[in-house]
Amino acid sequence: MALFGTSGIRGPVGETVTADLALSLGRALGVDCDRVVVGRDPRASGEFLQSALVAGLRESGTDVVDVGVAATPTVGRAVGWRDADAGVSITASHNPPEDNGLKLWQPSGQAFDSEGQRRIEDRIESGAFEPAAWDGSGSIETWDARARHAEAIRSELDCEAMDSRVVVDVGNGAGGVTVDVLQSLGCHVETLNAQPDGAFPGRPSEPTPENCRSLATLVGAGDADIGIAHDGDADRMRAVAGDGTYLTGDVTLALFARAAAEPGQRVAVPVDTSLAVADYLAEIDVGVEYTPVGDVYVAEAAEAPDVAFGGEPSGAWIWPAHTLCPDGPLAACTIAALDADRSLAERIAEVPTYPIRRDSVDVEEKGAVMERVSERIRAEYDDVTTLDGVRVDLGDAWFLLRASGTQSLVRVTAEARDEARADEVMATARDCLSAARE
Incomplete structure (x- = not known):
């Protein structure tokens, strides 16, 4: 049985992803976890999937910290903040609304690696879990992790205040923490699709160039300095320059990596990354470490002490000094800070692009x-x-x-x-x- 793909368990609700699967996952995870953080994106199916997952965890004697509707990086970071053993995001990320999924997180903020995934798969397949005694079931508490996430991002940014005009397309998802941080830093923020809605009525969840046309038009035709777009669970971030130019994933990766890495360091990137990234970084004596496609593999490589940054052109960005979880809100605020220092239009003109x-x-x-x-x-x-x-x-x-x-x-x-x-x-x-x- 192979439940896990490159981004956890994901697929159509009622077929691949069911309440029965969520219950079994909770039971399997509860075998060796005393406390687990659980959160979800706004998809309606997430409500019953979360109920089933929590039931399996508590039946196993595991305490649950429920952070409610929250960005996936909020869940990933909260595992360490609450001294938990694991976290579970109930999300299909950028997939369409008929899908959902379950992604598991370690205390470091890194997604479960292949070994951890196989351990859970084996337990689910064999039924190798036992309920706790009648008086040993786990507890549940709710916790507002969004405020803690915003506080963490503010402390990690290399800036104190920004007088920037920013348009944030939340994509009807869980990325509202980006708005919280930017406003707290003095930015003038206008939002698109800010109401959480798992049907994603404003635009499809994935922030592709086609799906971000409204954002690009609004930024280019108005007086905004930068545009930001997230997917449904805000693990991804894409940006639009002040002139309305949508930044490609490779260009965004190059800009983040150049800002994060010092000469002699490396950045972790998947094997399908543009040669332009390596060329641009070679100018400052920064190397690239190639990985399989998937943020879990980029995160594994980013654990090395000389790797300063990891990213995927699809929109997942990792700063290992802060967390091994792709953090869309941190990426959004970081790129806004870069633009405030020197415009993205100037920066992207320096990055080579190849056919x-x-x-x-x-x-x-x-x-x-x-x-x-x-x-x-x-x-x-x-x-x-x-x-x-x-x-x-x-x-x-x-x-x-x-x-x-x-x-x-x-x-x-x-x-x-x-x-x-x-x-x-x-x-x-x-x-x-x-x-x-x-």
Whole structure:
């Protein structure tokens, strides 16, 4: 049984994610936890999933700290703040409203690693848990962790006050703590989609360029200095410059990493990150550490003492000095502070951008095909990484073939520093995949 993907358990409510699963997860987690922090995003299904999860925990004798509707990073951080053994966010993050999920957190703020996930899966599959005695059930208390999260972000920012005009698109999610912090720092804040609503009526939850058109238009046409967008649980953050330019994930990653890292340090990034990030950081003698795709893997790499920052171009940003949980509100306030010091429009003009090609190919038996791809490529190329799929570094370019974690697809990505070379490398990557399918 493989319940966990790269971002916890996630899928359609009533099919993959059920109250029965939440109950079993609570029982399995309660085997070795005395206290667990629980919170959820605004999805209506989160109410009964949380009730089932809490029932399983308390039946096991585990005390529960209920933080209610809260951003996922609020839950992740609260585990350490409340001296708990674990945390659970009931969320499907940026997925559509018909989905929900359960993501587990360690006291460090890092998501459960592969070993921890397997331990929970094994217990659920085998039913290896026992209820506590009739008089040993766990307690439950409610706690406002949002105020503590806001206080933590203010203490971590390298600024005292900002007289900036900021538009925050909360996405009908749980990221209102961003507004709290920015207002407390003196910013003039205008909100979009600020009412929590798990149906996400204002826009789809994922803050893509298409879904953030209203934000970009409002910022570009008005007098705002910067725009911020979150997904449903606010673990992700995307930004819009004062001229209405939506920042790509790679550019955002480059800006955060450059601000966080000192010469000789490294930043952790997934294998599908643009070559432009490495080039931009090399200017100040900062290296990159490649990881599999998924914030849990970026967080694992960010535990190394010389890694100052970790990020995914999808919008997850990690400052290991503060927490190993992707913290969208911290990222929002950090990028607002960067803009207040020097405009994002000026900063992004300094980051190189290269042509990148992406494709998804329907592939039956993707596992077997990827094994043949790996064998063929390792025999032909010298600089090959198999952290997540097969990535080939050609010096002036790279390509990646990676099986989708949820669909019968192989993702094909290629990048170079000029258009013709990018097309050439993409053709090579496609040829490698075609040969492995024969």
